[in-house]
Amino acid sequence: MSDDSSSKEWVKLEDAPPIPNLRFRHFRGESDYPHMVAVTEGMREVDQLELTISVDDVAREFKHLENCDPYRDFLLAEVNGKIIGYTRVWWSKDPSGIYLYNHSVDLLPEWREKGIRNAMLRYNEQKLRELAREHPTGVPRLFQSVVMESERDWIAVLSGEGYKIFRCGFKMVRPNLEEVPDLPFPDEIEVRPVKPEHYRAIIRAWNDACKDMRGQIPISDEDFKGFQESPIFEPSIWQIAWQKNEVVGTVLNFIDKQENAQYERKRGHVELISVKRLWRGKGIAKAMIARSLKLLKDHGMTEAALGVDAENPSGALHLYQKMGFQIEKRAAFYRKPMN
Numbered sequence: 001m002s003d004d005s006s007s008k009e010w011v012k013l014e015d016a017p018p019i020p021n022l023r024f025r026h027f028r029g030e031s032d033y034p035h036m037v038a039v040t041e042g043m044r045e046v047d048q049l050e051l052t053i054s055v056d057d058v059a060r061e062f063k064h065l066e067n068c069d070p071y072r073d074f075l076l077a078e079v080n081g082k083i084i085g086y087t088r089v090w091w092s093k094d095p096s097g098i099y100l101y102n103h104s105v106d107l108l109p110e111w112r113e114k115g116i117r118n119a120m121l122r123y124n125e126q127k128l129r130e131l132a133r134e135h136p137t138g139v140p141r142l143f144q145s146v147v148m149e150s151e152r153d154w155i156a157v158l159s160g161e162g163y164k165i166f167r168c169g170f171k172m173v174r175p176n177l178e179e180v181p182d183l184p185f186p187d188e189i190e191v192r193p194v195k196p197e198h199y200r201a202i203i204r205a206w207n208d209a210c211k212d213m214r215g216q217i218p219i220s221d222e223d224f225k226g227f228q229e230s231p232i233f234e235p236s237i238w239q240i241a242w243q244k245n246e247v248v249g250t251v252l253n254f255i256d257k258q259e260n261a262q263y264e265r266k267r268g269h270v271e272l273i274s275v276k277r278l279w280r281g282k283g284i285a286k287a288m289i290a291r292s293l294k295l296l297k298d299h300g301m302t303e304a305a306l307g308v309d310a311e312n313p314s315g316a317l318h319l320y321q322k323m324g325f326q327i328e329k330r331a332a333f334y335r336k337p338m339n
Helices: 030-047 055-063 116-132 152-160 196-210 221-229 257-263 284-298 316-322
Strands: 022-026 074-079 082-093 099-107 141-148 164-174 239-243 246-251 267-269 303-309 326-337
Touching: 022 116, 030 055, 030 074, 030 082, 030 099, 030 152, 055 221, 074 116, 082 116, 099 116, 099 152, 116 141, 116 152, 141 152, 152 326, 164 316, 196 246, 239 284, 246 284, 257 267, 284 303, 284 316, 303 316
Parallel strands: 099 141, 267 303
Antiparallel strands: 022 074, 074 082, 082 099, 141 326, 164 303, 164 326, 239 246
């Protein structure tokens, strides 16, 4: 492709800082995957991010993108031909009808505090406003970005551009899998081995529960396809509570072997915990979590982790603390009205 700045490949950001050989361009395809991984890896230490990512992970994510066209909705920044950062924008709609215009700007630490991230954020907002033209005007529209509390630079940029915290979530860890109590289910509830023909009922039960969770986006068919293709998809360790032919509770446990190898630990994840509204307060969630912890221990794990909304209306935070989980990190959802 041409290197001429007037080419359709290159994008001019009017408020970009005057840094020699800094340029912005559209996504080129699979050849950009390794560069995007390198940016994420380069951010990990400074931003204290616990994550593992590979080219295969990026390829799988791109295969199942929704409400996002990478050739239109990604922007890459480079200096002297080296990728130093990239953006992504996409939209989603939560169960209450709010349109959320999501975005992120990943940038290598050595290029921060120079105005690059601010310029890329404003570009994101411009692109999201263009996407919003296709949506109803009579509903709330909000820009959104999710940030770990350790990402101080991105928090500073968002705050400086008028974003405020909407809600917080906690990453919680149970440091051991010892002394897990034996907790019974109500007589009419049973846990069954998961079969492929159960998947739709399980995801439908989770999505129904999302209606009671602030800003929780339901799992789409495309989301689930991506999950099925990932190395952490292991239905044999899920805990699904049934009452006759109805799913009333879910815990979709998983073990991330790649993450465990990188951080030299044996951690299992207890996630997508839900109980149907009419069945709450009967000990179903506690029983599913207890069974999950014992199952993870049987698979050689020595600790467990989960995520939770800090103000979950069902009292999930208190429940998880009673089950031995401790707050380790905080994440925040930053929002700003589009208009």
